[in-house]
Amino acid sequence: MKQKRRGLFPGLYLAVILILTYIPLLLVILYSFNASRISSVWGGFSLSWYQELFRDRSIFEALRNSIILAAASSTCAAAIGTLGAAGMARTICRFNGPVEYLSTLPIMIPEIILGMVFLVFFSLIGLPFGMTSLIIGHTVFCIPYVFTMVKARLAGMDKSYVEAARDLGAGDMRAFWDITFPLLRPAIVSGMLISFAMSMDDVIISMFLTNVNTNTLPIKIYTQLKTGVTPKTNALCALMFGFTLLLGLLSMWIGRPRKDRV
Template identity: 50%
Template sequence: MKKVSKAAIVFLAVVTVLNYLPILLTVVYSFNKSKLSSMWEGFSLDWYRMLLRDGDIKKALLNSIILAFSACVLALIIGVSAALAMRGKKLFFDDFISNFASLPIMIPEIILGMVFMAIFSYMNLPFGFVTMTIAHASFCVPYVFLIVRARLMGMDSSLEEAARDLGASELETFRDVTLPYILPGIASGLLLSFAMSFDDVVISIFTTGPSVNTLAVKIYTKMKTGITPEINALATVILVITVLIIFISEKTRKD
């Protein structure tokens, strides 16, 4: 076994601290009794109680959940359909399609937001829940498509052939053989898409309307007046939810 150098360990420790120390401080100061995040005056749950009583936060949270659910379901339909359609196809532009499908992941969100805003303005679509759902689903599709396609590529086609030889129809073969096999990939893509949509700020700002406000955008607007322990408490709650969703997604994908 190759021995790891001390320099590599120190570098890894420094990078870890720089990445996770701000997150840790956010969680710690969400329990701060003081109104100033820079001063610690004792442990308190007052900011979480205030958060529970905030009607605007509750409305924004409900909007975020509905938006994320709608976007990930739409992305699921498109992504799974595309993965199934490309399965077994050995076309000369197969790699191009796969790389093209992953573009929304690689393109900066501010560029995507500007593009969506321009397209929706050109189409005269009223900015609001519909435009946000379309935009969120668009950048969530690649996650579903790539995960489900990878799952399909690892599937033994002889399983489906055996089912058809035993008299199963195409629909029955998909229901009893293909779907159970790709279900972990579908669940993983669904959960990951939900988390990405729920946390999105940049694209939401470009595509939202005056009547719709998501939780992530609400946090961003609150931070303009300064970071308060209530924002830290809200960020902590979102952090816990996001970590749980991603953990379940990764656990499902590996299974």
Template identity: 35%
Template sequence: MEKSNSGSLWKNSLIGLVFVFLYLPILVIVVFSFNTSKLNILFKGFTTKWYYLVFQNVQIMSALENTLIVGIVSAALATVIGTVGAVAMNKYDFPGKAVLDKVLYIPIVIPEVVLGIALLSIYSLAGIPLSLFSLILAHVTFCIPFVVLTVRSRLIGIDQTLEEAALDLGATPFKAFMQVMLPLLIPGVISGAGFSFALSIDDVIISFFTTGPASTTFPLQVYAMVKTGITPEINAISTLMMLVIVLGIAVNAVFQVRKIKRSKGK
């Protein structure tokens, strides 16, 4: 009995240490984002001025705008191209299909530094200036494989005879795809789009090599600010980012609970 209690105490202590290791830094960031002092050493008083300064900072707001533009456009383009590619690779046989299937993994497995340098070299050879366009092009490049893999995994679970039945009933190939296959693919397409958007707005390394001085993204701006030291302003930015993530998770959880309740009600 004593061994059982000591073993349980050891496990609980270990789990507690893991949670402390994971969440204590987050708690420190949140607390010091309200600190009146610029030094992250002692908490000297409560203030919200750092949050005000974040929204008044022109560089931060401009970088955030660039990040949202790049993220939305890159995710949209990568989703369209990746979905079409996934459907084509699943439906048709063509020379080099097996090779293309393996090549798709290259942007995923190679280091981002290598991919960033490769894209920068291509831009230099092609005479493409570093701007918002070059940044979007780079993000679309590394997001497409994730969309293809996500949509293809969804395609595997779909009964292909449904499309064949629609064709037998007189539907054109395009109409059969749009009205039968696409609605079934929507969960995979949405997952791919969300994945692409998350990867785009979080990217630092590839953006560092492919962006220009007038198209700095939010992660690059934060990285540049951190180089001079972690200030309460940085803590405020981090807290706001975590708040957005928590709200996103909460909204998703609510939708999932409602979906489960509706399915049980049926």
């Protein structure tokens, strides 16, 4: 009898967590097809709000800014995170632990604190707020995602491939580009996809670093919430959720464990 109770509790706990997490998301997606203008009142099934959404030029301008921002920050984070993880894997010293902790610190600091730090720092150095400040800020909190995935990949990689390349006369750079980098590519791409999704979804840091001429999609949604939620906002949130979910699944598929090949 005790064994049955122990076996029932984990499943019940998981069910409660899933219900509390996904029921609101499902309701947002459901009411994006609501024919009524009032989100809380169901008026029948309709695609009119998706049609209105695709006719809104300001939405697509904000979407374009978000895509540019996410692509630039995830690319910069991939370069910095990969080089940092590869350099730490080759260098063994007593400072590796503190450096690794500092490298992952941006994802542990509350976003509002990180945004205020960026605001003060960029104001002191005279950097104007806009796309440049957004790319720098997003790159900082995206680096840990690439760094941790590449570091985990390096820890499980067979070092004999690199040693064999060096025995055959390859230098450090040639061994890295011909051997190490192809093996790290799935982890790099997976980290970039996660970084892209995190950048697309960020609101708090973006609010501190943007200006009136540079509007991102999450900020656009946030400003719409102040004037009231309409089914058009639900349609936009449903599309963003689907896009983020697709990136997450793609990241898991690319980063899944595989047998090392040269």
